[in-house]
Amino acid sequence: MTVSTQAQIQAAGQAQPQRKRRELSDRAIVNLFIWPTLILLIAWNFFPLIYSLFLSFTDYSAIANKPPQWVGFKNYADILTDTQMWKYFATTGRYALVTVGMQTILGFSLAVLVREKFRGSGLVTTLILIPMMLSPVVVGLFWKLMYNPSFGYFNFLLGFGNPVNAPDMLAGRFANVPVPNLALWAVALVDIWMWTPFVMLLVLSGLKAIPDYLYEAAAIDRASSWFQFWRITVPSVMPLLMIAILFRTIEAFKSFDLVMGMTGGGPGDQTELIAVNLYRQAFLGQWRTGRASALAYLILIIIIAISNLYIRYINKANED
Amino acid sequence: MSSVELQHITKKFRTVTALNDVSFTVKNREFFVLLGPTGAGKTTTLRIIAALLHQDSGSVLFDGESVDDxxxxxxxxxxxxxxxxxxxxxxxxxxxxxxxxxxxxxxPGPEIKEKVQRAAEILHIGHLLDRKTANLSGGEMQRVAIGRAIVREPRIFLMDEPLSNLDAKLRESLRVELQHMQKTQGNTTLFVTHDQIEALTMADRIGVLNEGRIVQVGTPNDIYDRPATTFVAQLVGSPRINLFDARVEDSQLWLVGSKISVPCPTDRTMPATVQVGIRPEDIQPDPKGKFSGEVILTEPLGVETILHIRSGEQVLTSLIPGISSMRLHDTVHFNILRDRLHYFDDSGKRIGQ
Known part of the structure; x- marks a missing residue:
């Protein structure tokens, strides 16, 4: 008797802590994964979000050493009635329209070209992708050098030898005569150069997913290549293209690093995009933290509204 | 509708020869089935006829006119x-x-509408016309694909295993419909399949393709009753044909590894060693049968039963009507229909008629 019961007790004694440990560990692992993430999210995202929402209703300045004073919707009203702010919004809208538009057209065209297999097509694709892998600040700095009217490659390649009657892109002048918006288009060009590959990449993955037999069926059905392009290629790629456009639109409204690297908003306020202005209000000069927070919320609302339009369109396209 | 003729078509993919001197004719209004295992070159043949691929040599003729360009x-x-x-x-x-x-x-617009309606009616997809194709079932999709072929009057219908992705029941009903459609409308059709039942049931004529070569062209009867090679004999018929090595001794044909012998046919010259093919339905159990063996497996299928009979080291498959009362390990006596035997030489070619 004694031997067997002892063995049983031993076995039970061993089994119990094992089971207990496993019960604990499941729970512990869950906590281990969730809480650090949650704490980080709360500290870095959630708290600033709520706190800045609060600040946007105050006259707080981060350097004033004064507690925030509640001013209600004054900051919002000020911004929305400020014609200067409307100008920045308009500049940003124009910038977004041109960059995203050109990136879509060029990215799509490049994708269609690169889809064809030719000698070295893999290498060409990789080379095209390089700009989007660079840091925006670096891109801004070296394009600034390239645009330089005295020694930049840009003018040299365009055939302007003498800096006196050549364009100075970032200064917004041609042969020392101011050209409206030239600087803005100069920055837009860099944005297009940098992010066209992103659109190309997404479109390319969409193109590669179209089965060959659809084109073969269309060829047999006597569809012209134009017809094939509009009725097979475009609809198949549309969902991915829309996602690329959505991403680029959001990014365009947040454009900051490229502009800061090249013009810092100048000359005058030609390249003063809304995000650049936000930075200026928040961290330069008067440090108008409350007003900057309100502006940040307005930008957020615009981006959410635009994203919603796109997402609704994408969902509708997917349902069909 | 047109007749389509292939003359000495050869097609290579790098080092692989997909088609090797393939020639056959699909007559006007004929239902021609190209039968062969996977990789035989069936799809390549279709694609060459449709000009989705170009042959390395040989030509394609529509109504006697070369369409190579x-x-x-x-x-x-x-x-x-x-x-x-x-x-x-x-x-x-x-x-x-x-x-x-x-x-x-x-x-013109009204004509399009009329033709679409008519095609939809033939294929029973009239109620689906407003649906997006993504929401259709497999059978419905393939009907639409076939419908897209029949809305116009092409010179030939090329069908590349259109039924193979469907479940068994649908395949059967669509098979009947296709056949009915072809017969009533008289469309020239080249149908590719690896399924011998589809080939036998639908075809006016069958072309058997193996490793890029045409092995035999003939009516379903020709293919089944007079297979040109052991490959064709084994490709058609279910259950498969029984194929044995046999020796000729004293004008008797002995099946190697069994106690079965049949008199050597006298109407053709036989080499010393041959292969003998016996269709399962030609092995008929009979209490007074000349041969005997042991039942090692029965497969009742309802209408018929497949008996696996061991004789010596060999196992014969026999197909008998109805449900059999045979049990495992019973001794079974049977006859072999001698005039229905198939003889092949060592290279697999048919001997005699």
Whole structure:
């Protein structure tokens, strides 16, 4: 008797802590994964979000050493009635329209070209992708050098030898005569150069997913290549293209690093995009933290509204 | 509708010869089935006829006229792919109308509508016309794909295993419909399949393709009753034909490894060693039968039963009508229908008629 019961007790004694440990560990692992993430999210995202929402209703300045004073919707009203702010919004809208538009057209065209297999097509694709892998600040700095009217490659390649009657892109002048918006288009060009590959990449993955037999069926059905392009290629790629456009639109409204690297908003306020202005209000000069927070919320609302339009369109396209 | 003739078509993919001197003719209004295992070159043949591929040598003739320089659009064929090649994001109606709307065809609007309606009626997809193709079942998709082929009057229908992605029941019903459609409309059809039942049931004539070569062309009867090679004999018929090595001794044919012998046929010259093919239905149990063996497996199928009979080291398959009362390990006596035997030489070629 004694031997067997002892063995049983031993076995039970061993089994119990094992089971207990496993019960604990499941729970512990869950906590281990969730809480650090949650704490980080709360500290870095959630708290600033709520706190800045609060600040946007105050006259707080981060350097004033004064507690925030509640001013209600004054900051919002000020911004929305400020014609200067409307100008920045308009500049940003124009910038977004041109960059995203050109990136879509060029990215799509490049994708269609690169889809064809030719000698070295893999290498060409990789080379095209390089700009989007660079840091925006670096891109801004070296394009600034390239645009330089005295020694930049840009003018040299365009055939302007003498800096006196050549364009100075970032200064917004041609042969020392101011050209409206030239600087803005100069920055837009860099944005297009940098992010066209992103659109190309997404479109390319969409193109590669179209089965060959659809084109073969269309060829047999006597569809012209134009017809094939509009009725097979475009609809198949549309969902991915829309996602690329959505991403680029959001990014365009947040454009900051490229502009800061090249013009810092100048000359005058030609390249003063809304995000650049936000930075200026928040961290330069008067440090108008409350007003900057309100502006940040307005930008957020615009981006959410635009994203919603796109997402609704994408969902509708997917349902069909 | 047209007749289509292939003359000495050869096609290589790098080092692999997909088609090797393939010649055959699909007559006007004929249902021709190209039968062969996977990789035999069936699809390549279809694609060459449709001009989706170009042959390395040989030519394709439509109604006796060479069409080698013609594009897919010029050749005016209809192609039904194995994958339901429907245009996504379009409705069923638009898919059916697609070939008619081609700028090369310029079909007037009311006529398009009428033709689409008629095709939809034939294929029982009238109620689906407004649906998007993504929401259709496999059977419905393939009907639409076939519908897209029949809305116009092509010179030939090319069908690349259109039924193989469907479940058994659907395959059977669509098979009957296809056959009915072809017979009533008299479409020239080249149908590719690896399924011998589809070939035997639908074809006016069958071409058997193996490793890029045409092995035999003939009516289903020819193919079944007079297979040109052991390959063809084994390809058609289910259960498979019994194939044994045999020795000729004293004008008797002994099946190697069994106690079975049959008199040597006298109407043809036989080499010393041959292969003998016996269709399962030609092995008939009979209490007074000349041969005997042991039942080692029965497969009752309802209408018929497959008996596996061991004789010596060999196992014969016999197909008998109805449900058999035979049990495992019973001794069974049987006869072999001698005039239905198939003889092949060592290289697998048929001997005699």
């Amino acid at each position: 013609w594009t897919p659009a010029d050749r005016d064929v209809a192609f039904v792919f194995q994958q339901y090649s429907l245009y996504p994001t379009m409705t069923v109606y638009d898919n059916l109308a697609f070939p008619l709307r081609s700028p090369m065809r310029k079909t």
